[in-house]
Amino acid sequence: MKSKQTQNLGFALLYLAMGITLIALGAILVFIIVNGIQVINWDFLTQPPRKAMTQGGIAPALVGTFYLTLSAIIFALPLGLACALYLVEYSPRGAVVSLIRMSINNLAGVPSVVFGLFGLTVFVKYCGFGVSILSGGLTLGIMILPGIISAAQEALMAVPQSLREASLALGASQWQTIRKIVIPTALPGILTGVILSVGRAAGETAPIMFTAATFYTRGFPESIFDEVMALPYHIYALMTEGTFPTRQTAIAYGCALILVILVLVISAAAIIIRQRQRNYEFVG
DSSP states (O other): OHHHHHHHHHHHHHHHHHHHHHHHHHHHHHHHHHHHGGGOSHHHHHSOEETTTTEEOOHHHHHHHHHHHHHHHHHHHHHHHHHHHIIIIISOOSHHHHHHHHHHHHHTTSOHHHHHHHHIIIIIIISOOOSSHHHHHHHHHHHHHHHHHHHHHHHHHTSOHHHHHHHHHTTOOHHHHIIIIIHHHHHHHHHHHHHHHHHHHHHOOHHHHHHTBOSOOSSOOOSTTSOBOOHHHHHHHHHHSOSOHHHHHHHHHHHHHHHHHHHHHHHHHHHHHHHHHHHHHHHO
16 A cells, blocks of 8 residues: 555656646747747748848848758767767777766766867867858767767667677678668667757857857858858847847847747657658568
8 A cells, every 4th residue: 555655656746747847848938939929930031130130030040050050960970870889889898988988978068168168279270160160060069979979879788689699690790780780770769869969059059159150141151161140149149239129139039939940840850760760670
Protein backbone atom coordinates (compact mmCIF):
# COMPACT_ATOMS: atom_id res chain seq x y z
CA MET A 1 0.00 0.00 0.00
CA LYS A 2 2.76 2.39 0.93
CA SER A 3 4.64 1.50 -2.26
CA LYS A 4 1.52 2.29 -4.31
CA GLN A 5 1.14 5.68 -2.64
CA THR A 6 4.79 6.48 -3.27
CA GLN A 7 4.38 5.58 -6.91
CA ASN A 8 1.28 7.74 -7.27
CA LEU A 9 3.08 10.64 -5.60
CA GLY A 10 6.01 10.23 -7.98
CA PHE A 11 3.73 10.25 -11.02
CA ALA A 12 1.89 13.28 -9.66
CA LEU A 13 5.15 15.19 -9.30
CA LEU A 14 6.17 14.20 -12.82
CA TYR A 15 2.85 15.38 -14.25
CA LEU A 16 3.14 18.60 -12.25
CA ALA A 17 6.63 19.29 -13.57
CA MET A 18 5.52 18.53 -17.12
CA GLY A 19 2.48 20.78 -16.75
CA ILE A 20 4.54 23.69 -15.42
CA THR A 21 7.00 23.31 -18.29
CA LEU A 22 4.27 23.22 -20.92
CA ILE A 23 2.47 26.20 -19.38
CA ALA A 24 5.67 28.25 -19.30
CA LEU A 25 6.50 27.31 -22.89
CA GLY A 26 2.95 28.05 -24.02
CA ALA A 27 2.97 31.43 -22.26
CA ILE A 28 6.21 32.42 -23.98
CA LEU A 29 4.94 31.36 -27.39
CA VAL A 30 1.60 33.15 -26.93
CA PHE A 31 3.38 36.31 -25.78
CA ILE A 32 5.68 36.29 -28.82
CA ILE A 33 2.84 35.49 -31.24
CA VAL A 34 0.50 38.17 -29.89
CA ASN A 35 3.17 40.86 -30.02
CA GLY A 36 4.85 39.78 -33.25
CA ILE A 37 2.10 38.63 -35.59
CA GLN A 38 0.89 42.18 -36.26
CA VAL A 39 3.99 43.19 -38.22
CA ILE A 40 4.49 40.00 -40.22
CA ASN A 41 3.57 40.14 -43.90
CA TRP A 42 5.19 39.39 -47.23
CA ASP A 43 7.11 42.67 -47.31
CA PHE A 44 8.41 42.02 -43.81
CA LEU A 45 9.96 38.76 -45.01
CA THR A 46 11.29 39.95 -48.38
CA GLN A 47 12.33 43.59 -47.92
CA PRO A 48 15.40 45.10 -46.20
CA PRO A 49 15.01 47.51 -43.26
CA ARG A 50 14.24 51.12 -44.10
CA LYS A 51 14.06 54.50 -42.34
CA ALA A 52 16.36 53.77 -39.40
CA MET A 53 14.96 50.23 -39.15
CA THR A 54 11.47 51.50 -38.30
CA GLN A 55 9.99 50.20 -41.54
CA GLY A 56 10.70 47.55 -44.13
CA GLY A 57 11.55 43.97 -43.39
CA ILE A 58 14.16 41.51 -42.21
CA ALA A 59 15.22 39.75 -45.41
CA PRO A 60 19.00 40.34 -44.93
CA ALA A 61 18.81 39.15 -41.31
CA LEU A 62 16.81 36.08 -42.34
CA VAL A 63 19.28 35.13 -45.05
CA GLY A 64 22.25 35.83 -42.76
CA THR A 65 20.86 33.59 -40.02
CA PHE A 66 20.37 30.78 -42.53
CA TYR A 67 23.93 31.11 -43.88
CA LEU A 68 25.49 31.19 -40.42
CA THR A 69 23.52 28.18 -39.19
CA LEU A 70 24.20 26.19 -42.34
CA SER A 71 27.94 26.93 -42.26
CA ALA A 72 28.11 25.94 -38.58
CA ILE A 73 26.43 22.59 -39.26
CA ILE A 74 28.60 21.93 -42.33
CA PHE A 75 31.69 22.47 -40.19
CA ALA A 76 30.60 20.78 -36.96
CA LEU A 77 28.67 17.71 -38.13
CA PRO A 78 31.43 15.84 -40.03
CA LEU A 79 34.04 16.75 -37.41
CA GLY A 80 31.79 15.81 -34.50
CA LEU A 81 30.76 12.51 -36.07
CA ALA A 82 34.38 11.64 -36.86
CA CYS A 83 35.41 12.40 -33.27
CA ALA A 84 32.56 10.31 -31.87
CA LEU A 85 33.42 7.42 -34.18
CA TYR A 86 37.03 7.46 -33.02
CA LEU A 87 36.11 7.60 -29.33
CA VAL A 88 33.53 4.81 -29.58
CA GLU A 89 34.88 2.51 -32.28
CA TYR A 90 38.65 2.92 -32.44
CA SER A 91 40.12 4.46 -29.29
CA PRO A 92 41.48 2.15 -26.58
CA ARG A 93 39.54 2.14 -23.34
CA GLY A 94 41.37 3.92 -20.54
CA ALA A 95 41.90 7.04 -18.50
CA VAL A 96 42.86 9.16 -21.51
CA VAL A 97 39.58 8.51 -23.32
CA SER A 98 37.62 9.16 -20.13
CA LEU A 99 39.46 12.46 -19.72
CA ILE A 100 38.67 13.44 -23.32
CA ARG A 101 34.99 12.66 -22.83
CA MET A 102 34.89 14.63 -19.60
CA SER A 103 36.58 17.58 -21.34
CA ILE A 104 34.00 17.48 -24.14
CA ASN A 105 31.16 17.52 -21.62
CA ASN A 106 32.75 20.44 -19.77
CA LEU A 107 33.27 22.33 -23.02
CA ALA A 108 29.54 22.12 -23.69
CA GLY A 109 28.94 24.25 -20.59
CA VAL A 110 31.27 27.10 -21.57
CA PRO A 111 29.34 30.40 -21.97
CA SER A 112 28.73 31.41 -25.56
CA VAL A 113 30.43 34.78 -25.08
CA VAL A 114 33.71 32.92 -24.46
CA PHE A 115 33.36 31.22 -27.84
CA GLY A 116 32.72 34.65 -29.34
CA LEU A 117 35.95 36.03 -27.90
CA PHE A 118 37.79 32.93 -29.13
CA GLY A 119 36.40 33.40 -32.62
CA LEU A 120 37.32 37.09 -32.58
CA THR A 121 40.91 36.30 -31.61
CA VAL A 122 41.51 33.26 -33.82
CA PHE A 123 39.33 33.58 -36.91
CA VAL A 124 38.74 37.33 -37.24
CA LYS A 125 42.22 38.56 -36.32
CA TYR A 126 44.78 35.74 -36.38
CA CYS A 127 43.46 33.92 -39.47
CA GLY A 128 42.50 37.20 -41.13
CA PHE A 129 38.97 36.18 -42.10
CA GLY A 130 37.58 39.42 -40.69
CA VAL A 131 34.01 39.89 -39.53
CA SER A 132 32.37 37.49 -41.95
CA ILE A 133 30.12 34.49 -42.47
CA LEU A 134 33.17 32.24 -42.37
CA SER A 135 34.33 33.54 -38.98
CA GLY A 136 30.83 33.37 -37.52
CA GLY A 137 30.12 29.92 -38.94
CA LEU A 138 33.38 28.48 -37.62
CA THR A 139 32.76 30.03 -34.20
CA LEU A 140 29.22 28.68 -34.02
CA GLY A 141 30.49 25.32 -35.28
CA ILE A 142 33.01 25.07 -32.46
CA MET A 143 30.32 26.10 -29.98
CA ILE A 144 27.89 23.35 -31.02
CA LEU A 145 30.61 20.74 -31.59
CA PRO A 146 30.57 19.30 -28.02
CA GLY A 147 26.83 18.74 -28.19
CA ILE A 148 27.06 16.92 -31.51
CA ILE A 149 29.95 14.78 -30.27
CA SER A 150 28.11 13.81 -27.08
CA ALA A 151 24.87 12.99 -28.91
CA ALA A 152 26.72 10.97 -31.56
CA GLN A 153 28.65 9.06 -28.89
CA GLU A 154 25.46 8.10 -27.07
CA ALA A 155 23.81 7.04 -30.32
CA LEU A 156 26.80 4.94 -31.39
CA MET A 157 27.14 3.27 -27.98
CA ALA A 158 23.43 2.39 -28.10
CA VAL A 159 23.98 0.22 -31.19
CA PRO A 160 24.00 -3.43 -29.99
CA GLN A 161 27.43 -5.00 -30.04
CA SER A 162 25.88 -8.12 -31.56
CA LEU A 163 25.28 -6.22 -34.82
CA ARG A 164 28.97 -5.40 -35.07
CA GLU A 165 29.99 -8.95 -34.28
CA ALA A 166 27.57 -10.39 -36.84
CA SER A 167 28.89 -8.07 -39.55
CA LEU A 168 32.51 -8.91 -38.76
CA ALA A 169 31.69 -12.62 -38.68
CA LEU A 170 30.33 -12.36 -42.23
CA GLY A 171 33.67 -11.03 -43.44
CA ALA A 172 33.06 -7.27 -43.41
CA SER A 173 35.89 -5.01 -42.36
CA GLN A 174 35.58 -2.73 -39.36
CA TRP A 175 35.06 0.35 -41.55
CA GLN A 176 32.43 -1.45 -43.66
CA THR A 177 30.65 -2.43 -40.46
CA ILE A 178 30.72 1.15 -39.20
CA ARG A 179 29.61 2.63 -42.52
CA LYS A 180 26.82 0.18 -43.37
CA ILE A 181 25.63 -1.03 -39.97
CA VAL A 182 26.62 1.23 -37.09
CA ILE A 183 26.06 4.69 -38.58
CA PRO A 184 22.66 3.92 -40.19
CA THR A 185 21.45 2.36 -36.93
CA ALA A 186 22.67 5.32 -34.87
CA LEU A 187 21.47 7.98 -37.33
CA PRO A 188 18.21 8.86 -35.50
CA GLY A 189 20.14 9.62 -32.31
CA ILE A 190 22.75 11.61 -34.23
CA LEU A 191 20.00 13.69 -35.85
CA THR A 192 18.60 14.43 -32.40
CA GLY A 193 21.90 16.09 -31.49
CA VAL A 194 21.87 17.99 -34.77
CA ILE A 195 18.34 19.27 -34.05
CA LEU A 196 19.41 20.69 -30.69
CA SER A 197 22.55 22.15 -32.23
CA VAL A 198 20.62 23.90 -35.01
CA GLY A 199 18.38 25.58 -32.45
CA ARG A 200 21.33 26.79 -30.44
CA ALA A 201 23.32 27.99 -33.46
CA ALA A 202 20.38 29.91 -34.91
CA GLY A 203 19.53 31.64 -31.64
CA GLU A 204 22.95 32.69 -30.31
CA THR A 205 23.86 36.38 -30.20
CA ALA A 206 27.20 36.72 -28.39
CA PRO A 207 29.38 34.64 -30.77
CA ILE A 208 28.17 36.35 -33.95
CA MET A 209 28.29 39.78 -32.34
CA PHE A 210 32.09 39.56 -32.37
CA THR A 211 32.63 37.54 -35.53
CA ALA A 212 29.92 37.92 -38.18
CA ALA A 213 27.03 40.28 -37.48
CA THR A 214 26.67 43.87 -38.57
CA PHE A 215 24.20 46.44 -37.28
CA TYR A 216 22.70 47.26 -40.67
CA THR A 217 23.03 46.31 -44.31
CA ARG A 218 20.58 46.52 -47.19
CA GLY A 219 22.14 43.89 -49.42
CA PHE A 220 22.71 40.17 -49.26
CA PRO A 221 26.13 38.55 -48.78
CA GLU A 222 28.02 37.70 -51.96
CA SER A 223 30.72 35.52 -50.41
CA ILE A 224 31.63 33.80 -47.16
CA PHE A 225 33.91 36.74 -46.34
CA ASP A 226 31.04 39.24 -46.13
CA GLU A 227 29.52 40.39 -42.86
CA VAL A 228 25.80 39.80 -42.45
CA MET A 229 22.78 40.76 -40.44
CA ALA A 230 21.36 37.98 -38.27
CA LEU A 231 18.04 37.68 -36.48
CA PRO A 232 19.37 37.30 -32.90
CA TYR A 233 21.66 40.32 -33.21
CA HIS A 234 18.99 42.29 -35.08
CA ILE A 235 16.59 41.73 -32.17
CA TYR A 236 19.28 42.87 -29.74
CA ALA A 237 20.00 45.98 -31.83
CA LEU A 238 16.34 46.92 -32.12
CA MET A 239 15.73 46.61 -28.38
CA THR A 240 18.90 48.33 -27.14
CA GLU A 241 20.23 50.73 -29.76
CA GLY A 242 17.17 52.00 -31.60
CA THR A 243 16.07 55.63 -31.64
CA PHE A 244 12.37 54.85 -32.17
CA PRO A 245 11.60 52.29 -29.46
CA THR A 246 7.83 52.16 -30.01
CA ARG A 247 8.13 51.18 -33.67
CA GLN A 248 11.23 49.05 -33.29
CA THR A 249 9.90 47.00 -30.39
CA ALA A 250 7.08 45.66 -32.57
CA ILE A 251 9.60 44.75 -35.27
CA ALA A 252 11.77 43.01 -32.66
CA TYR A 253 8.84 40.84 -31.59
CA GLY A 254 8.21 40.01 -35.24
CA CYS A 255 11.85 38.99 -35.61
CA ALA A 256 11.58 36.82 -32.51
CA LEU A 257 8.50 35.08 -33.90
CA ILE A 258 10.20 34.43 -37.24
CA LEU A 259 13.27 33.07 -35.44
CA VAL A 260 11.13 30.67 -33.41
CA ILE A 261 9.31 29.54 -36.55
CA LEU A 262 12.62 29.08 -38.39
CA VAL A 263 14.02 26.87 -35.64
CA LEU A 264 10.79 24.88 -35.43
CA VAL A 265 10.72 24.30 -39.20
CA ILE A 266 14.33 23.11 -39.26
CA SER A 267 13.72 20.89 -36.24
CA ALA A 268 10.54 19.48 -37.78
CA ALA A 269 12.40 18.63 -40.98
CA ALA A 270 15.10 16.82 -39.01
CA ILE A 271 12.46 14.95 -36.97
CA ILE A 272 10.72 13.81 -40.17
CA ILE A 273 14.03 12.57 -41.59
CA ARG A 274 14.78 10.76 -38.32
CA GLN A 275 11.36 9.12 -38.23
CA ARG A 276 11.64 7.98 -41.85
CA GLN A 277 15.03 6.48 -41.08
CA ARG A 278 13.57 4.58 -38.13
CA ASN A 279 10.69 3.33 -40.27
CA TYR A 280 13.14 2.24 -42.95
CA GLU A 281 15.18 0.28 -40.41
CA PHE A 282 12.01 -1.32 -39.04
CA VAL A 283 10.83 -2.37 -42.49
CA GLY A 284 14.32 -3.58 -43.41
